[in-house]
Amino acid sequence: MEAIEKIVEQLNQQGELERQQLKQAEITRIDQTYQAELQEIEEDHQKRLEKRIVELKNSYKQNSNRLNVSQKQVILNHKQAILERIFNETILEMEKIPRINQHEFAHNALSGLKLSGEWVFSVGEKSTSIFNEQWLDQQNEVLPYRLVRGAKISGQAGFLLDKAGVQYNFLYQSLIRELQLRESFQFAQRLFE
Template sequence: MDAIHKIIEEINNQAKDNRDRFEAEEIAAIDSWFLAEEQAATKTHRQQQDKQLKDLQQKYKQLRSRQQMDVRQESLVEKQRYLDRLFEEAYTKMATWDKEEIQGFAEVNLKRLPIAELGVLLPSGPNATMALDASFVAEVQKELAYQLTLGEPLTAGGEGFVVDVAGVQYNFLYRDLLNEQRSLTGNEMSQKLFG
């Protein structure tokens, strides 16, 4: 019987060794699988975090850029409003010139006109119409190289005057002169005023 016990014990030992080896192999395989899954999950998590961080950085850059653009736009609008007020104040000042100032402005500009034909002076606005009358035309005519006559006052256009030479009009309406000046020097003025 001893031999049978020994055989049974040996079979049991062999089976136990097989079970222990199988259990150790399975535990090692499970540990290896778990480690690989954990590493893959960690890698995926890091990739997602990196992607989310890049997305947040991109959104931040876009929002910052948009905010800077809005600030620049608001600043430009404010500068434009300031220039509008400046030119409106200049027009108001010109439109309320007294007779001497209006006549002085007209005389300087009439002398500069490069014309040889008959010119017709067309005052515009109540102040210019009052200042640029027949006596003014007669007085300034003495210093002009061309013939100038007084025409009918303009009913629209604001303060100033126009000189008509055979259908070609030289515009000295104050608002138009200021608008032209603004279009020519507006950027330069902005640079000087706002740096």
């Protein structure tokens, strides 16, 4: 019986050894699988993290560019408003020029034109007292062409010459607007350097 007990004990020991080996092999397999899955999860997490960082950098760059453009637009609008106010104030100042200076300006402008025949002289409503009939008669005495009084131009200062649709515009607002179109960039550069 002892021999049987020894055989049973050897079988039990061998079974225990095999069970321990199987257990250890299974633990190793599970650990390797766990480590592989953990590494895969970490790599996936790292890729997503890097992708998100790139997205955030791009978003930051776009927002920064958008903010810069917005700030530049606000500054530009402010500068344009200042220029517009300057040009509008210039029109008002031209309307306040003393009569003698407005007469001189108009005479020089009319004398510089190479015209002939009869031209309609329309006066801005704000200049009717300055370019009156007496002044018009004086100009007709010295100019090589004739001026005929036309209709008043509502809300304007200065004058306009017209003959069959050909016009010479000396309305102060038009003169300043023309100057504004041509020179506003140079004015802005000088003012806002």
